[in-house]
Amino acid sequence: MEQKINQRRIADAIPLYQNKTKNKHLTGIERGKIEALRRQGWKAADIAAEIQVSVRTIYRELRRGEVTLKRSDWRMYQTYSAEAAQTRYEAKQRARQGALKIGKERELAEAIEVLIKEKHCSPYAALEQLRKRFKIPFCLKTLYNYIHHGLFLRLKSEDLPNYRRKKAYAPQKKRIAKRGGEEALMKERRKLIDGKNASTGKWIPWWGK
Template identity: 35%
Template sequence: MTYSNFTTTRLKGQHLTAIERGKIAAWHSEGISNRQIAKRLGVVPQTINNELKRGKLKQVKKSNGKCHYFFKYNAEFAQNRYRNNRQRCHRKEKFFQVRTFLAYFIELFKTKSYSPDATVGFARVHRLFSPAEMVCTTTLYKYIDKQRLEIKNIDLLMKTTRKPAQTKQVKNRKVLGKSIEARPTSVETREEFGHFEIDTVIGKRNGSETALLTLTERKTRFEIIRVLDAKDADSVSYAINRLAKEYGNNFSAVFRSITADNGSEFAQLSETLNGLTEIYFTHPYTSCERGTNENHNGIICRYIPKGESMDSYHRKEIEQIANKMNQLPRKILNYATPQSCFEQELNKVVS
């Protein structure tokens, strides 16, 4: 059915407001037709027909001692009925239905430092809960935002530490070796195993305390942590030489390349690994070119808060942090752990 000379000016799905319902009541009582009311509000006539039915209220009028009943459109009644219908149309609350899963998440977060997404993905991959017994990652974060769990936003690693992007003026700085621009495309696409990113992590900035040397494999996200006596080139060379002895003849096959920044602690890296593997250096002040390792350094802050002295931690305790990180399921690995992925790739190399 078509309506001649009729056009609507409202967006599709835009509901009537309380003010518009008041106008409908006034115009309808004046005897204005539904079609004219619809034209004034910019809606189709059927909308007005439906609205008059929704707000139809039974009323009574006494005359000569008798009660006469009739129906009349009431804007306030229609608005209340609309509001109640809207509240009932939403999906029912699922919070109390998934309390077992929420307890499971809290346990993994406290004992194994699983993120909300890692918990959801791990549970789905291993079918630990049915869909009705768990929630998605977004809903889990909403529960945390609304403080419905004992886990708060401040407990999450990335939620409160991300900073807005800032542009800095880059000064000229010497590149210590072969530029990252010469690195093969297969390294960038993570198609090939054995390409690492390297960096150092310090606690207090006094130049004489214990530091950490971190290496992250780009494909499997496997993390290696070694303790340094100090953040200098000699300590890095010593740790790298020990790592080369651990892997023996397989070192060159496992460590096909290493990407570092231009920090002074890596000044001897090319010389130390000459003939064993390829060394590439990022552009000055461009840590995003080894972003995988930067992200993993942030995970270390879960165990050693930034600015805290590392001398108070036992060396074995620090090295165990890598084991915990390698046991965290990763979304990018289809919620497998870096440990299992690294071992699979390592078996291929050894065989």
């Protein structure tokens, strides 16, 4: 009972974001809320419901902010750090922006994201439409590579019109011959041979039986 009261106090102390936009990235305040709720023993599903994101997002965030600390008795333990998660998130965003050939032309990248993600255009159709407004510094294959490697902020492979998920590989079961199967086959074959020799009246050597 006391733990539920403490959880309610923490949730009331930190502002709750209503109507969270889909695919919106977590903010520093939300990461601080995750850290506070995690210290109180909240599960990932409860935190996801509180912040209004998917459970998968919370699990990814917990992995992103995982740090190793040392207790007073010199024992090591792992926990979530909102500061570490925010630092890694910002570093990843800077690396993504620097990897694109469009450089500082974020308007072109945002236009590509809108055409493919919201209007469901193919990458080829998106480039053809944008050639009238922008100077495209990369080819169609390069654009596919950017999407598959996650170099866009809001655009992923799942957003492509004809995206197909790879089927999980199912190892085939090896067929194991039944014990004694070869011996039974040899006996049937020998009976057949003996029957043919008996009908023809030919002499059968002793090693042939």
